[in-house]
Amino acid sequence: MIDGYTRTCGLIGNPVEHTLSPVIHNMLAGMLSHNLVYVPFSVEEGKLEDAVKGAFALNLLGLNITVPYKSQVIPYLSGIDDLAEKIGAVNTLVRNSEGFMGYNTDMPGLYRAMCSEGIEIKGQDVILLGAGGAARAVAFLCASKGVNKVYLLNRSLEKACIVAEEVNRKAGRECIYPKALAEYKHLPEKSFLAIQATSVGLYPEIEKAVIEDEDFYRRIHTGYDLIYKPADTKFMQLVRKQGGRAFHGLKMLLYQGVIAYELWNDVSVSEEAALQVYEMLKEKMEIKESL
Numbered sequence: 001m002i003d004g005y006t007r008t009c010g011l012i013g014n015p016v017e018h019t020l021s022p023v024i025h026n027m028l029a030g031m032l033s034h035n036l037v038y039v040p041f042s043v044e045e046g047k048l049e050d051a052v053k054g055a056f057a058l059n060l061l062g063l064n065i066t067v068p069y070k071s072q073v074i075p076y077l078s079g080i081d082d083l084a085e086k087i088g089a090v091n092t093l094v095r096n097s098e099g100f101m102g103y104n105t106d107m108p109g110l111y112r113a114m115c116s117e118g119i120e121i122k123g124q125d126v127i128l129l130g131a132g133g134a135a136r137a138v139a140f141l142c143a144s145k146g147v148n149k150v151y152l153l154n155r156s157l158e159k160a161c162i163v164a165e166e167v168n169r170k171a172g173r174e175c176i177y178p179k180a181l182a183e184y185k186h187l188p189e190k191s192f193l194a195i196q197a198t199s200v201g202l203y204p205e206i207e208k209a210v211i212e213d214e215d216f217y218r219r220i221h222t223g224y225d226l227i228y229k230p231a232d233t234k235f236m237q238l239v240r241k242q243g244g245r246a247f248h249g250l251k252m253l254l255y256q257g258v259i260a261y262e263l264w265n266d267v268s269v270s271e272e273a274a275l276q277v278y279e280m281l282k283e284k285m286e287i288k289e290s291l
């Protein structure tokens with residue numbers, strides 16, 4: 001029941017119409033008996049500062065930030081968490097007395113998702129596909145979780161080099177090795193965890209994978225695609241075809257939301273509750289039980 005005590009959280013982005021975040025937060029609020037609602041807010045270009053100030057004035061408890069504002073929002077915050085500053089992207093704002101503090105829950109969300117699937121990063125050899133915003137965050141995650149080596153493969157080698165240099169410098173260790181995409185043919189003969197962080201294969205271009213050569217997939221023991229729409233990407237299919245295990249990105253979405261919810265409400269959400277929400281997300285996405 002919405003009443004005079006109801007707290008509001010929301011999502012700022014453009015577009016926001018297809019978001020699954022209201023499912024996550026409104027379901028958690030219901031399960032935990034919190035008097036909280038979560039609403040998407042479509043914010044036009046040029047209106048971000050007004051939106052953040054307005055949200056503070058309206059006593060909003062917290063916000064998620066999505067495309068295209070994850071970096072643009074930083075100047076309007078009262079503070080930024082260390083990890084979010086390193087990554088250079090904020091997806092969660094938490095209200096304090098002066099304004100909003102910025103956090104990044106995407107990366108810890110991916111880590112929690114991987115842990116829940118039993119996927120290790122420590123000591124692994126990783127192939128990271130992509131050098132955009134999502135890939136940068138994954139590169140930081142790998143560097144901070146004791147990866148052995150990350151081969152960062154990207155269409156634009158220049159962008160791969162920039163990301164690798166930055167992550168190696170900030171992590172204080174040389175573990176990210178930039179390569180052009182075509183270099184996949186010359187990687188060491190090892191078995192890899194591959195993380196797919198490009199936008200290739202995203203709905204509606206579902207018949208594409210960033211590397212289509214089946215030979216490449218022979219060396220992948222586990223493939224993790226950050227894409228969740230579709231829930232079975234071409235990349236995942238190619239991984240499975242060569243005997244590897246394949247995962248989509250819906251659990252990462254789940255846990256970035258769970259961690260934001262924990263920050264807003266100063267609670268910890270049990271794995272059991274999180275998995276109940278996950279079932280609902282799968283239902284909304286019409287994802288088969290086997291995936």
Ligand code: ATR
Nearest residue numbers: 130131132133134135154155156159198199200210
């Ligand atoms: P996000 O924030 O989701 O990471 P992004 O920053 O736009 O999105 O990054 C998109 C990634 O997908 C980049 O690594 C991009 O490669 P480039 O840096 O060379 O542009 C990659 N990408 C997009 N379309 C691609 C394609 N057709 N082939 C190969 N890589 C592609």
